[in-house]
Amino acid sequence: MTLKVVSTKLAKRASGYALLLADMQFASRVFGIAAKLENRTPEQIRGARPSLEARCRQLLEFDPFLRAGAAVAQIDRDIRNDSEATKAALFEAGIITYGRCFNSGARTQLAIRIFRGSLASAKTTHEALIEVRNKHVAHSELKMERSIVGCALVDDQNYDKRPNLVMSVLAIRRDVPSDELLAQFQAHCEAIINEVIYPEFLETGRALREQLLQMPLEQIEKFPDFATEPVAIDPLG
Numbered sequence: 001m002t003l004k005v006v007s008t009k010l011a012k013r014a015s016g017y018a019l020l021l022a023d024m025q026f027a028s029r030v031f032g033i034a035a036k037l038e039n040r041t042p043e044q045i046r047g048a049r050p051s052l053e054a055r056c057r058q059l060l061e062f063d064p065f066l067r068a069g070a071a072v073a074q075i076d077r078d079i080r081n082d083s084e085a086t087k088a089a090l091f092e093a094g095i096i097t098y099g100r101c102f103n104s105g106a107r108t109q110l111a112i113r114i115f116r117g118s119l120a121s122a123k124t125t126h127e128a129l130i131e132v133r134n135k136h137v138a139h140s141e142l143k144m145e146r147s148i149v150g151c152a153l154v155d156d157q158n159y160d161k162r163p164n165l166v167m168s169v170l171a172i173r174r175d176v177p178s179d180e181l182l183a184q185f186q187a188h189c190e191a192i193i194n195e196v197i198y199p200e201f202l203e204t205g206r207a208l209r210e211q212l213l214q215m216p217l218e219q220i221e222k223f224p225d226f227a228t229e230p231v232a233i234d235p236l237g
Helices: 009-036 042-048 052-067 082-100 117-137 179-214 217-221
Strands: 145-150 153-156 160-163 168-173
Touching: 009 082, 009 179, 082 117, 082 179, 117 179
Parallel strands: none
Antiparallel strands: 145 168, 153 160
């Protein structure tokens, strides 16, 4: 049996829905996996932070350099454990992949108008996901993250008190949502699959089958063989 490559508009539409299905299933899956990964309690996280005494010692160690105006002391570091880092990575992967399904481009995409009828209540969740994608994960608009620069007054023998240059740069970023919200995002993706993508995929497939059945055999035989039409994917390196 020879597999032919069909390039009609219906075939391209069907292939587009296949890609949408794969992306939305992936987004649903990673949201679900992220929801199951362990997060430490706020008390455990606070316990893992350096003590106030340790941070004061760090400042004292930097004091000669700060007085010379030539140092930046990064006091707060990323203290997420491996599970929390993986959770954040999965969440952001889900956000990016979900957004791909609604991006305009060469392939079939979903539109905001799908959120009607049984999906009307899902519009708020969709808008929240897209906002995080547009304003924090894929782009930065400083709505969901802050970087705070602080300085301290230091005693100077010649000038009494004066500010050093940069004492600390404190980064504050939006963290991963709660497990309940991640599970909600998973259910949101599943609803889009079941209510929109899969039905459209099946309907397009049926229409494509009817189109091919009405084509002359000679026309179908002119379609290129799949074996002679390799799918070119740009490697990452």
